[in-house]
Amino acid sequence: MTISSETHTALPATTTPVILENVQKIFPGKQNWIDRRLKRSTLGFIALEGINLQIQSNTFVSIIGPSGCGKSTLLNIVAGLSLPTSGSVFINGEPIRGPGPDRGIVFQNYALMPWMTVSDNIRFAVETVHPRMPLSNQRKLVQRYINLVGLDGAERKHPHELSGGMKQRVGLARALVIDPQILLMDEPFGALDALTRSYLQDEIQRIWQEELKTVIMITHSIEEALLLSDQIVMMSRGPAARIVSILDVPFPRPRHRDELDQYPHYHSLKAEMEHHLVQEARAVEESRI
Amino acid sequence: MAVSSKSNLSSESVSWYQDQNLQATLIFITSLVVILGIWELGARLGFFAELMPTASATLVALWGWISNPFYDYGPNDKGIGWQLVVSLRRVILGFTISSLIAIPLGVYIGLSKVLSKAIDPYVQLLKPVSPLAWLPLGLGLLKNSEATALFVIAITSLWPTLINTKFGVSNVDPNYLDVARSLGASRWRIVWKVVLPSAAPNIIAGLRISIGIAWLVIVAAEMLIGGTGIGYFVWNEWNNLSITSIITAIVVVGMVGIVLDRFFAFWQDLVSFGRKV
Numbered sequence: 001m002t003i004s005s006e007t008h009t010a011l012p013a014t015t016t017p018v019i020l021e022n023v024q025k026i027f028p029g030k031q032n033w034i035d036r037r038l039k040r041s042t043l044g045f046i047a048l049e050g051i052n053l054q055i056q057s058n059t060f061v062s063i064i065g066p067s068g069c070g071k072s073t074l075l076n077i078v079a080g081l082s083l084p085t086s087g088s089v090f091i092n093g094e095p096i097r098g099p100g101p102d103r104g105i106v107f108q109n110y111a112l113m114p115w116m117t118v119s120d121n122i123r124f125a126v127e128t129v130h131p132r133m134p135l136s137n138q139r140k141l142v143q144r145y146i147n148l149v150g151l152d153g154a155e156r157k158h159p160h161e162l163s164g165g166m167k168q169r170v171g172l173a174r175a176l177v178i179d180p181q182i183l184l185m186d187e188p189f190g191a192l193d194a195l196t197r198s199y200l201q202d203e204i205q206r207i208w209q210e211e212l213k214t215v216i217m218i219t220h221s222i223e224e225a226l227l228l229s230d231q232i233v234m235m236s237r238g239p240a241a242r243i244v245s246i247l248d249v250p251f252p253r254p255r256h257r258d259e260l261d262q263y264p265h266y267h268s269l270k271a272e273m274e275h276h277l278v279q280e281a282r283a284v285e286e287s288r289i
Numbered sequence: 290m291a292v293s294s295k296s297n298l299s300s301e302s303v304s305w306y307q308d309q310n311l312q313a314t315l316i317f318i319t320s321l322v323v324i325l326g327i328w329e330l331g332a333r334l335g336f337f338a339e340l341m342p343t344a345s346a347t348l349v350a351l352w353g354w355i356s357n358p359f360y361d362y363g364p365n366d367k368g369i370g371w372q373l374v375v376s377l378r379r380v381i382l383g384f385t386i387s388s389l390i391a392i393p394l395g396v397y398i399g400l401s402k403v404l405s406k407a408i409d410p411y412v413q414l415l416k417p418v419s420p421l422a423w424l425p426l427g428l429g430l431l432k433n434s435e436a437t438a439l440f441v442i443a444i445t446s447l448w449p450t451l452i453n454t455k456f457g458v459s460n461v462d463p464n465y466l467d468v469a470r471s472l473g474a475s476r477w478r479i480v481w482k483v484v485l486p487s488a489a490p491n492i493i494a495g496l497r498i499s500i501g502i503a504w505l506v507i508v509a510a511e512m513l514i515g516g517t518g519i520g521y522f523v524w525n526e527w528n529n530l531s532i533t534s535i536i537t538a539i540v541v542v543g544m545v546g547i548v549l550d551r552f553f554a555f556w557q558d559l560v561s562f563g564r565k566v
Contacts, residue, residue: 081467099471111464114562115486124482128472160563178472 017181017214018055018078023087024048025073047073049240051087053233060208060215062225064273065235066280071218074235075186078216079105091182101129104175104213106185110167112159112174119146119155122174129178145173148207165196172204176211183208185217189224198257201227205254222273225249226266227257234273237280244276342533350533351540365525367517369541376507376518377545379435383442384503391447391499392492395454396485405455416448420506424513434514441510442503449498457491458484489560497553504546 029042047070055061063071076082077089080099089096091103112121122142126133133141146155149169159167168188175183188204189197205228208215219225225232232247251263260266305311325344330336332343342350358370398404420441427437461484469479485492511520519538526534 079471081471099473101473103471105467105471107464107468109464111462111468113465113468113483113486114564115489115560125472128469128474128478158562174468 015057016054017057017092018053018216019090019093020051020053020074020078021088021090023051023074023077023084023089025070025077025082026085046240047238048077048084048242050242053243053246055214055216055231057214058212059230060228061217061231061233062229063216063218063233063235064220064222064225064277065241066237066277066284067220068284069235069238069241069280071235072186075184075216075218078182079103079184101178102180103182103184104178104180106168106171106175106183106188108187108190110159110164110171110191112167112170114159117156117158118151118162118170119143121159121170122146122177125174125178141177145177148176148210149173149203163196164192165200168192168200169203172207176207176213181214183213183215185215187218187220190220197224201257204228209254222270222277223257223260225273226251226269227255227260232269232273234276237284247272340530340532342536347533347536350531351537354534354537355541364517367522369519369522369537372517372519372522373541373545375516376511376520379438379511379518380442380500380503380507383439384446384500386439387443387447387499387503388450388496390443391450391495392454395451395492395495396458396480396488398451399455399458399488400480400484402459405459412448412452415444416452418445420445421509421513424510434516438507438510438514442506445506446499446503449502450492450495453491453495453498454488457488457495460491461487486560490557490564493553493557493560497550497557500549500553501546504542504549508542 024046025048026044026046029044031041031044035041051074063074065071073082077084078091078096080096080103091100113124116124119139119142122145123138126138126141130138143155146152149172151166151169151173154162154166159170162170171188175185189200192200201224208228217228226249229249232249234244234247235241236244247269249269250265251260329344332341354369358368358373360368361371398408423441423444424437427440428434431437431440465483465487466479469483474482507518508520508523511518512524515521515524519542523535523538526538
C-alpha cells in the first residue's frame with residue numbers, strides 16, 4: 001500500500017496506528033549439527049505468510065480463524081513479544097523494536113501474578129512504566145481503574161480468591177492503566193462461562209467507548225466478533241496462514257446483543273463467517289487424516 | 290439410633306465415631322500402647338538382647354532428660370538442651386552457608402538453559418554422595434573439626450535447594466514474563482519482581498528438604514567429630530551403654546526435625562498463594 005510514503009507526516013500516523021506489511025513468520029525447525037547427523041532435522045514451520053493489514057485509529061478489530069492458524073502469533077508480533085521473520089510492522093509510523101507501553105495486552109489465561117494483590121498487580125504495570133511517579137499518584141491511578149472495571153472492594157484480594165471473570169477484569173485494568181493507545185486481547189473471554197462472558201463483553205464495549213482505544217481482539221466466537229467489532233479479519237488455516245477477507249460491521253453503537261439480529265447485514269455477515277470457518281475447520285480435519 | 294437430631298441442611302450430622310481425625314488419633318494411640326506393651330513385656334520376659342531396657346525405664350529416663358534439659362556437670366555430662374543448642378547452631382550455620390551459595394547460584398543457573406545443562410553433571414555426580422564420605426576430606430583439607438562439621442552440613446544440604454531453585458526459576462510461567470516484558474520491565478526488575486516471587490514456593494520447598502538433610506547429617510558428623518552436640522551425646526551414651534539415653538536422643542532428634550520441617554512448611558504456605566508445589 002502507499003501508506004509508507006505518508007509516515008513522515010504527523011497525521012497519518014495517528015489515524016493508522018497499526019500497519020503490517022507483508023509479514024511472514026517462520027518458526028525454525030531442528031537444523032543443528034547433531035540433528036542433521038541423526039537425520040531428524042525438520043523444516044521450519046511457516047506460521048504466517050504475506051500478512052498485510054492496516055488498522056485505523058479507535059477501531060475495534062477482531063481476528064477470527066480456525067484453531068492453530070497463527071492468530072496468537074500475529075498478536076504477539078504486534079505486541080512486540082515475537083519478531084516477524086520478514087516484512088515490517090509499524091506502530092504509529094515507527095517500525096516495531098519490541099514491546100512497549102503504547103500497547104496493552106490482555107491475556108487469555110489472565111496472567112496475573114499470584115503473589116500480588118489485585119491492586120499490586122495493577123500497580124506493577126504503573127510502576128514499571130512510570131517508575132518516578134509518586135506512590136500516592138500511582139495508588140490513585142490504580143484505584144481509578146479498579147473502579148472502571150468494577151472491582152471496588154477486591155483491592156486486597158489475591159488472584160486465587162477471585163473468579164475467572166474477576167481475574168480478567170484485573171487483567172483488563174492492568175492493560176488499561178498504562179493508558180495504551182492500542183489494546184491487544186488474545187481470546188480474553190475464552191476461558192469464561194457463557195454468562196460471565198456476555199457480561200464482560202458488555203463491559204468491554206462500555207469501557208472501549210469511555211476510553212477510546214484501538215483494539216485488536218482474537219476470538220473464536222462469531223457472535224462476539226459481530227457484537228464488538230468494527231472490522232473482522234478472517235484468517236485461513238495454517239500453515240502459512242493468510243488474511244482471507246476483512247468484513248466491515250456497520251452496526252450503530254451502543255449495540256445490544258438481543259437486538260443485534262435486527263440489523264440488516266447481521267445474517268449475511270454471520271453466514272459468510274460461518275461458511276468460511278466451517279470450510280477451514282473441515283479442511284484442517286481432513287489434512288490430519 | 291438414639292441420636293435423632295432434626296435434619297439440618299447447613300451441616301451434615303455425622304456420628305462422633307465417623308470423624309476421620311478422631312479415628313486416626315485413636316488408631317495412633319492404640320498402636321502406641323500396643324507397641325509399648327510388647328516392648329515392656331518382651332524386655333521383662335527377656336525376649337530381647339540383654340541391653341534392651343524396659344519401656345517404662347525408657348520413659349522415666351526420657352522424662353528425666355526432658356524435665357532438666359539445661360544442666361552442666363562438665364564436658365561429658367551436659368543436659369540434652371545444651372547438646373541440642375550446640376547441634377542446632379551448627380546446623381543453622383552450615384545450612385545458612387549452603388543456602389547463601391545455593392539460592393543465588395540456582396537463580397543464576399536457572400536463568401540460562403546453557404548453564405543449566407553445563408552445571409548438571411556436577412550436581413548429578415555430587416548429590417548422591419553420602420555425608421560420611423565428605424568427612425575425611427573436610428578434616429584433611431580444613432584441619433579443624435568444627436569447620437569440617439559445617440562443611441559437611443553445607444555440602445550435603447546444598448543440592449536440594451540448588452535443584453529446586455533452578456527448577457523454580459527456569460519454570461516461571463512464560464505469561465508472567467510476557468506481562469513484564471510487554472510493559473518494558475528491565476531484566477533486573479523481572480528477576481526481582483517476577484522470577485523470584487514466582488520461584489519462591491520451589492525455593493522454600495528446596496530449603497525444607499535441605500534443612501531436613503542438614504539435621505539428618507548432624508548426628509553422624511558429630512559422632513565422628515566429637516565435642517558436644519546431640520550426635521556426640523549419642524556416641525557418649527553408647528560408650529556408657531545407656532540405651533535409654535540413646536532412645537531419648539532419637540525421640541528428641543525426631544521432634545526437633547518435625548519442628549524444623551513445620552517451620553518451613555508454614556513459610557512455604559505463606560508464599561504459595563493458592564499454588565501447589
